[in-house]
Amino acid sequence: MNTVKIKSALISVYYKDGLEPLVRELQKQGVTFYSTGGTQDFLEKLGVEVVPVETVTDYPSIFGGRVKTLHPKIFGGILHRRGHEQDQQELRHFQIPALDLVIVDLYPFEETVASGASEEDIIEKIDIGGISLIRAAAKNFQDVLIVSNREQYGEVVELLQAKDGSTDLSDRKRFAAKAFDVSSHYDTHIFQHLSKEQELAPAFKQSERTSQALRYGENPHQAGTFYGNLDQLFDKLNGKELSYNNLVDVDAAVLLMAEFANQPAVAILKHTNACGVAVADTLHQAYLNALACDPVSAFGGVIIANKTIDLATAQELNKLFFEVLIAPAFDQDALELLSSKKNRILLRQKPVQLPTKLFKTLLNGVIEQDKDSATETAKDFKTATNRAPSPEEVEGLEFALKVCKHTKSNTIVLAKGNQLLASGVGQTSRVDALRQAIEKARSFGFDLQGAVMASDAFFPFPDCVTIASEAGITAVVQPGGSIKDQDSIDACNERNMAMVMTGVRHFKH
Numbered sequence: 001m002n003t004v005k006i007k008s009a010l011i012s013v014y015y016k017d018g019l020e021p022l023v024r025e026l027q028k029q030g031v032t033f034y035s036t037g038g039t040q041d042f043l044e045k046l047g048v049e050v051v052p053v054e055t056v057t058d059y060p061s062i063f064g065g066r067v068k069t070l071h072p073k074i075f076g077g078i079l080h081r082r083g084h085e086q087d088q089q090e091l092r093h094f095q096i097p098a099l100d101l102v103i104v105d106l107y108p109f110e111e112t113v114a115s116g117a118s119e120e121d122i123i124e125k126i127d128i129g130g131i132s133l134i135r136a137a138a139k140n141f142q143d144v145l146i147v148s149n150r151e152q153y154g155e156v157v158e159l160l161q162a163k164d165g166s167t168d169l170s171d172r173k174r175f176a177a178k179a180f181d182v183s184s185h186y187d188t189h190i191f192q193h194l195s196k197e198q199e200l201a202p203a204f205k206q207s208e209r210t211s212q213a214l215r216y217g218e219n220p221h222q223a224g225t226f227y228g229n230l231d232q233l234f235d236k237l238n239g240k241e242l243s244y245n246n247l248v249d250v251d252a253a254v255l256l257m258a259e260f261a262n263q264p265a266v267a268i269l270k271h272t273n274a275c276g277v278a279v280a281d282t283l284h285q286a287y288l289n290a291l292a293c294d295p296v297s298a299f300g301g302v303i304i305a306n307k308t309i310d311l312a313t314a315q316e317l318n319k320l321f322f323e324v325l326i327a328p329a330f331d332q333d334a335l336e337l338l339s340s341k342k343n344r345i346l347l348r349q350k351p352v353q354l355p356t357k358l359f360k361t362l363l364n365g366v367i368e369q370d371k372d373s374a375t376e377t378a379k380d381f382k383t384a385t386n387r388a389p390s391p392e393e394v395e396g397l398e399f400a401l402k403v404c405k406h407t408k409s410n411t412i413v414l415a416k417g418n419q420l421l422a423s424g425v426g427q428t429s430r431v432d433a434l435r436q437a438i439e440k441a442r443s444f445g446f447d448l449q450g451a452v453m454a455s456d457a458f459f460p461f462p463d464c465v466t467i468a469s470e471a472g473i474t475a476v477v478q479p480g481g482s483i484k485d486q487d488s489i490d491a492c493n494e495r496n497m498a499m500v501m502t503g504v505r506h507f508k509h
């Protein structure tokens with residue numbers, strides 16, 4: 001157990017709020033308080049007697065507060081080993097006060113960077129003394145309790161009350177682990193800030209401070225964990241825990257729907273690919289059109305909408321078995337109806353920007369890239385054929401290209417107006433992707449006459465154009481860039497098809 005009675009505490013906190021109940025509890029236990037300038041003032045205003053660190057160190061706070069606790073008498077008080085004869089002799093010899101509890105709230109570095117403060121202000125917010133106190137107290141968890149986070153105050157009060165002002169080794173070790181989480185997270189942000197202008201960041205650092213055990217990974221025999229804070233992005237209004245696969249699909253759904261900001265839009269995804277997407281005048285109609293694309297695949301899918309789920313849409317959705325529904329808002333009656341199935345996950349999406357860098361593990365490292373944030377619209381289309389696309393075809397091409405960008409390569413996406421008809425996904429050849437899309441569209445009764453197609457990458461041969469034309473497709477958008485582009489252009493001209501090029505490839509592996 002190795003229980004330690006807390007007799008002394010060093011408190012040095014940037015934000016003072018929330019501290020009082022903890023201080024009152026320590027006061028009840030007869031603890032001696034040591035503190036730094038601002039914290040000392042705060043404690044004294046509460047009527048608490050405090051020993052200023054300056055009295056211990058015999059130094060004032062110098063260099064504008066850059067050095068105040070950085071002193072052997074403070075660090076000796078924390079780091080000496082209580083059961084070590086030599087340490088005890090030295091402690092007495094140098095008249096060092098033992099410190100059993102250290103409470104630190106660091107200078108708000110991340111917050112200062114986010115506020116757009118000047119570089120000078122940012123540098124001053126690199127906490128040195130506080131982080132050193134945290135590391136020292138955490139290292140000596142055998143004897144010292146470190147409170148490194150304001151969120152822990154309530155838990156510490158409960159511990160002290162339950163154990164009459166003492167702490168157990170297991171608690172101190174747990175708080176020490178948290179302390180190194182706090183210090184490493186803090187340093188990660190400093191590293192990221194100071195290296196952000198370097199073309200090649202010298203190391204990959206990412207710090208997520210919350211974790212969520214998943215029921216399992218991609219399959220039941222694989223363990224899985226999510227590191228991050230989903231509460232920042234969603235309010236979960238109903239349903240079971242999100243699974244690993246749900247999270248992967250929710251991520252794909254959110255990225256896809258970010259393409260459709262204005263008119264009501266609905267997308268249905270399976271295994272990260274859209275099996276239904278539509279934009280319409282109402283959300284209800286958008287959902288019906290999205291579902292019509294492939295009602296078979298929609299079963300068990302992840303659905304996302306960009307407008308409030310109303311009752312009419314909810315009544316249609318309620319007829320389908322789906323895993324997750326994401327929307328910016330839900331009308332109360334719609335929410336009540338959809339919540340009737342207890343496992344159905346309903347997420348209210350908050351308007352929060354997602355990171356602009358993407359990374360994943362690969363071989364023995366991590367691969368990182370910028371998010372694909374390029375979206376080409378009509379103004380970016382360069383007509384390569386004799387015939388330019390009609391306004392209806394342009395609308396379809398813009399729509400198809402947005403879906404194409406978020407579909408696994410190789411892909412061909414077929415659309416008409418603002419409705420996805422079918423896509424060929426994750427194929428090893430573009431021809432296979434096109435054939436899959438045509439066959440699928442026909443199997444759900446779509447007439448491909450006048451439909452348009454988008455390709456995520458250039459056509460190496462004119463075969464896709466020929467096959468598309470035979471199916472009734474009249475307009476094509478593709479990046480271009482093949483040495484045989486002219487063959488595809490000629491094939492289009494022979495068939496009076498319109499082809500536009502964007503110059504931007506959208507592979508998605």
Ligand SMILES: NC(=O)c1ncn([C@@H]2O[C@H](COP(=O)(O)O)[C@@H](O)[C@H]2O)c1NC=O
Pocket residue numbers: 012013014015035036037038039040065066067068069070104105106107126127128129130131
């Ligand atoms: N310089 C030091 O020796 C030092 N010791 C503690 N601090 C920080 O000073 C802050 C508290 O200062 P005050 O009690 O004066 O408001 C805390 O955020 C603490 O992490 C220091 N400041 C920065 O390094």
